[in-house]
Amino acid sequence: MKIMPCPLNGPRNINEFVYGGEVSELPDVATAPDSDWAEHTFYAYNGTGIAREWWYHVASGYWFVAERHRVTDEIIRTYDPAVLAEEKAQ
Amino acid sequence: MKDSRASLPLQVEWADREAARSGNYRRQSGLSRRPTASMASVVGVVDHEDRQRAARAGVIDLTMVPHTGYRGTAAADWLAAQGYPLPLVPNQASTSANGDRILRLSMREFWLLGSLDDLGQTITTLPTRMTDTPANCYPLFCGDSHAWLLLTGEHIADVMAKLCAVDLREAQFPEGSIAQTSVARVGAIVVRQQVNGLPAFAILCDVNSSDYMWTVLVDAVQEFDGGPIGIDCLRSGND
Incomplete structure (x- = not known):
């Protein structure tokens, strides 16, 4: 079975996890035009390369971020969402 | 399997008098009770071989312990x-x-x-x-959302090897370790402890799965000549 390295619980079978969609930036709530919201809501990137995705470990109720290669399906790294907040703050 | 749902009693006399009861209470109908601080009770003694079974592979439902x-x-x-x-x-x-x-x-x-x-x-x-x-x-x-089952004895890691993908042997999973994982396809928290000198796994799963988890564990320990035990043999001062 495919193994996902969970940042909190360590390596676990992939069937303990649920996919939560790509990590995406929310449009500016005050100023973004409708077209930006339409893009955000209805369109997703469908190419190759490395995807940054939300994943959920069901048994511990823990959300985290995984970087996964769209072609090889290799999981490159996983980390706590606090890292996203730090990146945003920088 | 010995305790199929069909043979369980519809009415359990003591259960009507208690403030709460575990999802498994029908399986405990004829056994002696030990009141806990929750104003509900757990099984005190199953029979005179509790201690030997607990040392091999014992299963007890502690959901009513706060x-x-x-x-x-x-x-x-x-x-x-x-x-x-x-x-x-x-x-x-x-x-x-x-x-x-x-x-x-x-x-x-x-x-x-x-x-x-x-x-x-x-x-x-x-x-x-x-x-x-x-x-x-x-x-x-x-305390209300999660059932608490305890698996005790020398064979606990062998029992869990049949139910869980995580390596729970002592070398990899020493006392005090916690695994939040899937046990018999149900989300559960597994904790390795020492209970009155015995190695044990506390298994916490959703209360709605406790009846299922009980049957799974009792079935899994049969291979090691284990089975249900009461709480009395797990309390210190009762050696």
């Missing part, structure tokens, strides 16, 4: 102020002076399992309302 939890950024400081020794990293457990078990499930979430010696008395003194704890420290209702 257990609770706290979550939030202030939970760690508040629990430390109550005198609880807290594990420093997630997925580790510690034991307080009176035998309560403290499970650190993440940086900000702690569960407390009542001591089998005081039958959860200390846990019942802790606040259960958000207004009684400091800001950013929220009481959890895991």
Whole structure:
């Protein structure tokens, strides 16, 4: 079975996890035009390369971020969402 | 299997008198009871071979022993102020002076399992309302939401090897380790402990799965000549 390295619980079978969609930036709530919201809501990137995705470990109720290669399906790294907040703050 | 659902009694006389009861109470109908601090009881003694079964592979439902939890950024400081020794990293457990078990499930979430010696008395003194704890420290209702089963004896790792993908042998998973994983395809928290000198796994799963989890565990321990046990053989001073 495919193994996902969970940042909190360590390596676990992939069937303990649920996919939560790509990590995406929310449009500016005050100023973004409708077209930006339409893009955000209805369109997703469908190419190759490395995807940054939300994943959920069901048994511990823990959300985290995984970087996964769209072609090889290799999981490159996983980390706590606090890292996203730090990146945003920088 | 020995205890199929069809043969369970429809009415269990003692269960009607108690404030609450475990999802497995029908399976415990004819057995002696041990009242806990929750105003509900657990099985006291199954038969005179409890101790031998507990040493091989015993299963007991401790859901009615008080257990609770706290979550939030202030939970760690508040629990430390109550005198609880807290594990420093997630997925580790510690034991307080009176035998309560403290499970650190993440940086900000702690569960407390009542001591089998005081039958959860200390846990019942802790606040259960958000207004009684400091800001950013929220009481959890895991005492109601989660069943607590205990697997004891020398064969626990062999039993769990049939049910769980995580390596729970002692070399990989020493005392105090916690695995939040899937046991028999049900989400569960597994904690390795010493209980009255016996190696044991506390298994916490959703209460709605407790009847299923019970049958799975009792079926799994048959291979090791194990089976249901009562709480009396697990309490210190009862050696």
